[in-house]
Amino acid sequence: MDDLTSRLREFAEERDWQQFHTPKNLAMALAGEVGELIAEFQWLTPEQSAAVMSDPDAGSRVRAEIGDVMIYLTRLADVLGVDLVEAALTKLEDSARRYPVDQARGSASKR
Numbered sequence: 001m002d003d004l005t006s007r008l009r010e011f012a013e014e015r016d017w018q019q020f021h022t023p024k025n026l027a028m029a030l031a032g033e034v035g036e037l038i039a040e041f042q043w044l045t046p047e048q049s050a051a052v053m054s055d056p057d058a059g060s061r062v063r064a065e066i067g068d069v070m071i072y073l074t075r076l077a078d079v080l081g082v083d084l085v086e087a088a089l090t091k092l093e094d095s096a097r098r099y100p101v102d103q104a105r106g107s108a109s110k111r
Contacts, residue, residue, distance in 0.1 A: 001085055005078050008071060021079055030072035037065035 012018050040062050041049050053059040077084045 001074070004070075004074055008075050009078055012075070021075060023076060023080055026072055026076040026079060030069065030076060033065060033068040033072055037062070037069055040065060 012021055040058065041052070044052065052062055074084065076082075077087070
């Protein structure tokens, strides 16, 4: 993660794009890219969506959109000073407390 974060920061600095990489702009760009990822799955059946990576063209598009999402999320976290791995692990620990295995196993209900 550190290498990706550094490379993205350097990429933006070389192009003088930091001025555009405000939290608002990055969050909006992230939302747009998530929308593009969703569009790749929009009309697929559950079975087709599970097999999307076996189609070379669709798989390539999905991989590219996931890359875009990762780039904007990583850049947003960097600008805000958030450690992505730490944030994810903290959220996972919170979810483990909220959804104990004995109560949540096999259930999609929210608490």
